[in-house]
């Protein structure tokens with residue numbers, strides 16, 4: 443009986459595995475054609491300056507809608523785009539599209555807005571990253587100081603190489619944010635060696651900030667440490683007015699989250715109002 447059961451379980455597992463592998467393959471195949479079929483879009487989420495209570499920037503977040511696989515979240519398809527190398531052309535499309543959108547906003551009265559673009563690790567270590575960004579900025583007619591590049595801690599494991607690239611980015615004149623801070627392997631010492639402008643506290647540290655003293659302490663410590671290093675702090679995933687209260691009390695500089703707005707298509711961005 444046990445043997446039979448075990449065998450059934452094994453077969454069940456196998457079927458699930460096949461299904462997963464098939465799904466992945468299907469995503470990969472569809473992903474290869476997604477750019478030429480115009481299936482990507484960018485949504486933008488406001489980044490709010492907490493002192494002035496005004497929108498300071500927009501984070502560009504990619505969306506993919508495909509006929510066969512439906513809506514696939516970036517957490518699902520970006521890793522596949524990474525492995526296949528498709529992230530290179532997709533990443534260039536993201537940067538180009540975000541900068542064109544920003545140019546549009548600048549021409550329509552929102553002339554101090556910045557745009558933040560996420561890089562993945564393969565893009566970050568791509569040899570022509572710096573000239574690519576420079577060219578795309580020039581083509582869009584946007585000054586580098588209006589662009590923020592978001593990278594994650596795990597991308598900086600090779601401290602020497604990362605340091606060179608980050609200094610080149612800084613030299614170019616763009617801003618640098620460390621995204622999802624606190625979730626990766628960070629040696630705090632590297633923060634001092636990198637020319638970083640902002641730390642984004644991952645939303646897992648913001649979640650229980652208003653209900654749990656030790657979570658509040660972690661967030662407070664990150665804010666203090668960042669300020670001591672001369673960095674400004676952005677809180678991610680702010681959903682409630684209580685979370686916002688705690689963050690303001692501890693002098694967090696900026697915040698992002700559903701409390702202000704979900705990511706929206708570019709045309710809707712100018713309609714967003716910051717709750718007072």
Ligand code: C2E
Pocket residue numbers: 487502503504515516517520536560561562592621622645678679680681698699700701705
């Ligand atoms: P991220 O850069 O940390 O982006 C924040 C994610 O949190 C976004 O998910 C956003 O929609 C979500 N979010 C924002 N506010 C809230 C909130 O209040 N509550 C909750 N629960 N979630 C919130 P999204 O758009 O699904 O993106 C997931 C990740 O995919 C991003 O994390 C980023 O790492 C990656 N990604 C997105 N767009 C791009 C892109 O163009 N290029 C690259 N390389 N990666 C991207």
Ligand code: MG
Pocket residue numbers: 501560592621
């Ligand atoms: Mg980000």
Ligand code: MG
Pocket residue numbers: 621622642644678
């Ligand atoms: Mg993040």
Ligand code: MG
Pocket residue numbers: 622
């Ligand atoms: Mg993330």
